[in-house]
Amino acid sequence: MGRIIKFCAISRNGDLYYALKVFDKMPHPDAFIYNTIFRGYVQFQLAKECMYFYLQMLERSVTPNKFSFPPVIRACTFDNAIEEGKQLHAQILKFGYHSDGFSQNNLIHMYVSFKSLEEARKVFEKMPHPDVVSWTTLISGYSQSGYIDDARKVFDLMPEKNPATWNAMIAAYVQSNHFHEAFLLFNEMRSSQIKLDKFVAASMLSACTGLGALKQGEWIHDNIKKSGIEIDTKLATTIIDMYCKCGSLEKAFETFNSLKTKGVSSWNCMIGGFAMHGKGAAAIDLFKKMENDSVPPDYITFVNLLSACAHSGLVKEGQHYFQYMVKVHGITPGMEHYGCLVDLLGRAGLLNEAMKLIKDMPMNPDVGVMGALLGACKIHGNIELGEKIGKLVIELEPNNSGRYVLLANIYAAASKWEEVANIRKLMNDRGVKKAPGFSLIEMGGVVNEFIAGGRAHPDSKDIYEKVKQMLSSIKSIGYMPEPESLLHEISEEDGENPLFYHSEKLAIAFGLLKAKPGEVLRITKNLRVCKDCHEASKLISKFFDREIIVRDRSRFHHFRGGVCSCNDYW
The missing domain is CATH 1.25.40.10 (Tetratricopeptide repeat domain)
Structure with a gap:
């Protein structure tokens, strides 16, 4: 008995080699001892050794119990051992553990990792009492393989849902860029009186980032603070990223500075935020502060720093830091x-x-x-x-x-x-x-989407009238359509110039119609801003005395008083 206790203590403390030496001196090790070794192998991700040890167990006629299978299943998963996994599944049935929830959940996870969704579904459907883990694993499996509708069908069938399940489905929508669906489901979750946790918060912040929904992002950030949710490095980075990509660099920097401890990912995110907003000098200053605070930069740090130099035309600085990362930090480009x-x-x-x-x-x-x-x-x-x-x-x-x-x-x-x-x-x-061009603008907490040349918006008649007025106004101060931009987004149409109906022009017109005087118009666009829309936005900002912030595929443009923050360098 004393030897077994000592053996288990050694295994738990991570000295697998010594545990195996003790095991070899045991005349008749039972399933309990084998299970301990299985867990040790899995802990150190020694998948093949774990599977071999299971075979040795069978050869020695030691009957596995329900605790034997989960670690061996995980070993098959680590090693992508599909055939061995199927054989182990057969062994589970042979030994009568087809109703053991722990083993069955591990099998579902294994088949999901193999992309064998049909097999995962079969295991799930044969379970007498699938639990929340069973449902959530299957939902994640469908979503990871791109079957979002199937994931939602499974989600809707669930008799009871916990925060992890809600997050699995919300995350599925976010990861597949179905941001509107994520918001609808999030609202449904709130109606079900499910409390916000840090995982759902992170997923929804990513949805806000995708839509450029600053107001929604601010609401979620406020609720994180009110709910007392711990803001760890990962969540902090997600919050900073949301503010950066929703056009509020000030809020991003305020959040960054408020962090008691800053991980390298938070520094990288803030440097990247300065880069996409064309603030190259600020990115370099922050990098220097990062070094002064003894935070070692990594591969991503220099990608963001060089990107900042590229977006700001800082040629000498970019060349310097390209050499610097090799000579000073030993990072291979x-x-x-x-x-x-x-x-x-x-x-x-x-x-x-x-x-x-x-x-x-x-x-x-x-x-x-x-x-x-x-x-x-x-x-x-x-x-x-x-x-x-x-x-x-x-x-x-x-x-x-x-x-x-x-x-x-x-x-x-x-x-x-x-x-x-x-x-x-x-x-x-x-x-x-x-790809059809589309632009998003948030008004009153609602994200409005505009497609190039589209008339699906309920206010489209007023919006198109506003576009005409808007473009007529800026023609008086020098606007001339750019012919080369005709190739962007939509094909030529009979009648009026399609340049007039690019998605960001529709979004700006809507913003001028609905926003309060002096309110900043924040627009997110899926494509690179074309030359014509860039020139028009500068003149609109001047004529209507309105700040317009446009996030395109690669960077931000802050239009104010007839000029852009990129200095026409984008």
Whole structure:
């Protein structure tokens, strides 16, 4: 008895090697002893050893009990051992543990990890009394494989739901970019008197980030504080990210500064926030403070820092920190770092330097790096290089409509209309569709969505009248439509210029109709802002004396008094 107690204590304390030496001296180890070893192997993620030990147990005619199977199932999961997992499932049935909830839940999790959802569903349906873990695991399995509707059907069938289940379904919607559905379900959860916890809060903050719903995000942040939910590093980073991506850099920095302890992810998030808002100098200052506070920067820190330099045109600083991360912090540059530096050099017009950097890279450049160079060719009107890089990028990413549009715009800027037509034909032949542009604007806690040229909004008649008035007003101070932007978002229409009905123009018009005087208009757009809308937004901000903040696919634009925070450098 004393040896068994000593053996268990050794196993719990993590000395697996010594525990095995003790095991070898035991003449007749029972299932209890084997189970302890199984758990030890799983603790150290020694999956194959765990499965082998289970076979040894059977060979020695030691009958497993219900505690034997869960750790061995987890070992199969760790090792992606599909056949062994199926055999173990058969063993569970053979030994009569088909109704043991713990083993069955582990089997569901195992099949979910194997992407064998049909098998997971069969195990679930044969359980006499599935518990919350069973339901939640199946919901997560469907959502992780992209079957959101099936996940929701399982969720709706649940007799009782706890916060973990609500979060599983809300998280499923958020991860699949179904943000509106996440909000509807969150409201349903609140109606069911389920208290907010940090997991649901994190998921909903991510939904707010996706929709640019600042007011909703502020409400959730306030409720986190009122509910006494612990704001750990992960939740703090999610809050900072929400404020950054909803256009409230001040709130993000206020939250960051209020943290008693700041993990590296919080520093990275705030530096990244400054980067996307075009605050390169602020990002560098914060990085220096990070070092002064003895927080070691990591790979992501320098991606964000170099991105900040790229968005602000800080060429010397970007080149310095590219070398600095290697010499001072020993971080080997990755594809993302090279992409940022190529972007920085290209935007600054240093195309030859950008090309040289690409040639000197220790790895083959990916489509992101080449795409950054292509964007630079468009900015600086380098038709010859742009054509060469554009054709390469299209073949690297043949289903990305943005690559075709960028090359077509390069041709359009040079009045090469035959080549523009060829690009359109190539897209049609390959069945590549341009992603429809849409913009979101939050008013009174409600997120309104506008699609380019769409009239689904209940106030569309008033909105279109406001667009006409808005554009007529800015024409009086110099607005001229940009012909090259015709290739963005929607095809040409008979009659009026489709540029007038790009989604952000509709959102701005709605904002001017509904917002209080002086209220900032915050808009989220799924595509890069086109040149025409960028110019129009500057003039609208001047004529109507209104601050407009637009978040596009890659960064923020703060329009105020006829100028943009990006200094037309985006």
